Structures are given as C-alpha cells and as structure tokens.
Amino acid sequence: xxxxxxxxxxxxxxxxxxxxxxxxxxxxxxxxxxxxxxxxxxxxxxxxxxxxxxxxxxxxxxxxxxxxxxxxxxxxxxxxxxxxxxxxxxxxxxxxxxxxxx
Numbered sequence: 001x002x003x004x005x006x007x008x009x010x011x012x013x014x015x016x017x018x019x020x021x022x023x024x025x026x027x028x029x030x031x032x033x034x035x036x037x038x039x040x041x042x043x044x045x046x047x048x049x050x051x052x053x054x055x056x057x058x059x060x061x062x063x064x065x066x067x068x069x070x071x072x073x074x075x076x077x078x079x080x081x082x083x084x085x086x087x088x089x090x091x092x093x094x095x096x097x098x099x100x101x102x
Contacts, residue, residue, distance in 0.1 A: 008036070013044050020045055 008016075020030045020041065027045065031038035061069075 006036075014048075016041055017044050017048050 016030065016034055016036065019025060019034070020027055023030070025033070027042050028038045031041045034041070
C-alpha cells in the first residue's frame with residue numbers, strides 16, 4: 001500500500017528553509033518541529049542554495065515533442081483498455097457457451 005504524497009506550498013518551503021538558516025536548528029530538528037521528513041527539508045535547502053539544479057527541462061518542450069508525448073499516453077491507455085476488454089470478453093464467452101456452466 002502506497003503512502004499518499006504530501007504537497008507543500010512554496011511559501012511553506014521558503015519558511016522552512018528560513019527556519020533552518022536563521023535559527024541555527026539542524027535540518028533534522030527543524031523537520032521534527034514542522035512534521036516533515038528531514039530528507040525533504042534537506043532537498044529544499046539544497047535547491048535554495050543551488051537553484052540551477054532544480055527538476056525541470058533544461059530547454060522548452062517543442063509542440064512536436066508535446067504531441068508525441070500525448071499520443072504515447074493515449075496509445076498506452078488504448079492498449080490497457082483493449083486488454084481489459086479482451087479479458088471481459090473471455091470471461092463472458094466462457095459463461096455463455098453451452099456446456100461450460102458450472
């Protein structure tokens with residue numbers, strides 16, 4: 001079972017980093033006080049110190065690349081739907097054929 005992912009506002013992140021920098025608290029202690037994982041806070045502090053290493057594309061995505069991505073997702077969704085339909089058809093075919101009922 002997967003734990004739901006937490007989402008924090010930019011303002012909250014900035015205040016948390018500010019708490020670490022100005023109060024002299026360790027990242028672990030600040031994380032405990034704010035009820036956030038220390039590694040999350042450590043990542044925020046790192047990103048503030050090194051803004052160019054943020055997650056994101058280094059160049060803008062072209063229209064062609066965006067369309068390609070959209071079409072790949074659509075294809076994957078269609079394949080999944082087809083697999084579900086095939087399994088449902090096999091199930092109902094077994095139920096409807098004479099002599100195969102239990």
